[in-house]
Amino acid sequence: MKYVIVLGDGMAGEPVGQLGGMTTLEASKTPVMDRLAKMSEQGMARMVPKGMAPGSDTANLSVAGYDPQVYYTGRSPLEALSIGVDMKADDVAFRCNFVTLSEEAGAYEDRIIIDHSSDEISTEDAVILLEALKKEFAREGYHFYAGTSYRHLLIQHGGEVLELTPPHDILTRRIGAYLPKDPVLLEMMKKSFDILENHPVNLKRRRDGLHPANSIWFWGAGTRPALSSFLEKTGKKAVMISAVDLLKGIAVGAGMTPLFVEGANGGLYTNYDGKAKAALNALLNDGYDFAYIHVEAPDEMGHQGSVENKIQAIEWLDEKVIKNVVKGLGEAGEDFRILILPDHPTPICARTHTKEPVPYLLYDSRKAVEGQETYNEKKAKISGIMWEDGYRLIEHLLGD
Template structure:
């Protein structure tokens, strides 16, 4: 038996008036999910423990079977693992986003326009981060390049401060959300002076792209320690994601990461490449479990784009799920497929919420016969409910 998770990050949503009161999942053209849902267990799962922030960090830890209340030490340390940063017990990791701020006002009065700087390429971002590094790096603060707009700052003898995620305050004046630590606040403000007129940003503005004109620090945490996934579940697993957070969770759990060319966390990511990598890992390379993470729906939710979020869901359906199912069926290998988001990213709020999310669990050896479709409303009506998300992995492996 092989096991597959297809996770559409932030895919769940709320009913939207312009969609006739439907959610993006319910509205999207998802022929493969429509077909599979009639053969599958459909229900709701609560991935965010009560009292915890609804981040992709806590949510994906939960989906992968790690109780966030036990294992979570902060988001950025997980990303640091992915980048290969050798953290000490005395160090604190922080996410260093390259963001787009408005340009006319004094720094504290600027508005955050874009948390991803127009989904900036890693190539452009690396050049900009190097400029920041030359000016601001020291024995106490070290910068590391990640992927796209997502980078890392390591703070020697640092503090785990409460910091605000930029995607939580889009369109708002930043002053009240800046770090209270004087040095971090100064570094964030200084980064704007370094980046605002950088040739990369001048060119981006000429091309009609958002400039990456400031660093934004958030997600502080200490060195994590995860139990080995293989020891925990007796399955050899692989992660397929463009996002450092997911790669870091996998690295911390002793899973392998497969890097897919063209996978970038955006709407134009290499969907087929991710699906192909998963199938090859399962059928040719001896893996038992593949986790395919697709960031696009979450990014479109943060952007507030209904139509682009729908398109991301349709791409996951037609270019990932359909391919995986067809290839696995053709192989004759029995498999169980779990499809779900990690958390909702509603268009209304453009950030994460802690509401339960719909899941679909298909077993090729024991197809069911029901009438449910895969969406939030019908999954809730099914009566299937998993209150603790970290138990979902055991449910997947229960065959």
């Protein structure tokens, strides 16, 4: 028996006026998910515990079977694990985003946050900019590490966990009310604008019609996590397939194997087919029992507020990932169970995460059940099934 989770990050949402009151998931053409829906269990699951912020960190811990109220120590420490940072007990990790701020004359505090990802800046461009900052900010007790695209890391030795605001939560807002109180972090953010605004990389980005990565933004502070072994918890040998350091960090912490997929970048044009092939190879050829396939694109498009691109991301998830995985396992004669769901909603109207429960679809190749005509938020609610402790849903997947 093989087990698969396909996670469409932020795939769920709220009704959109220009779609006639449908959500982007409802409006998407998803023939594979809809075919499975007719033979599958659908329901709702609360992946973000009440009282916790609706981050991909807490939500994906839940999806992987780890109660965030027990295991969560911050987002960036999980990312530190993914890039091989050996955090000490008194280290604090901070996510260091490249963002785009408004560039009119005036104080740093009066700028508006325009883009939390600087047009999904390439890792190559971001590394050049990070090196420029590292030269200016070199000081005892602070170390920068390169991640992927706009997502990077600062480790502070002997630091303090601070409450900081994710940049995607304050798009289009004046930043003054959301800046860190810590004087060193604030100084770095302010100076980063002076260093980056006219950096050659950003001059070229403007010429190319792209947002400049003209500031860093710290958030997601936390200390070293301690996840229990996924293999010991479940008896399943697992792989994680994701372009996002957060998910790779969960994998490293849980003893899963993170797989590298060429061209997987966390954006709309990620390598969907490559992720499906990597999962099939792990399950059919390399002796793995469980594959967690994470696709970031629906979430990124939700943050951008793009109805068309979020629908495109969901449709490609259906066509290039779910279709290929289901077909590949079926043709190999493998019995399998597949769980399809988002981690949290990222509604177009909000352009950030919300903490509402998410719709899931659970298909078992050995036994069809009476399902719904399609898979979406409304159909999942009709079932009346609700997992308040979303981290227990994986037990249902693995329970046969």
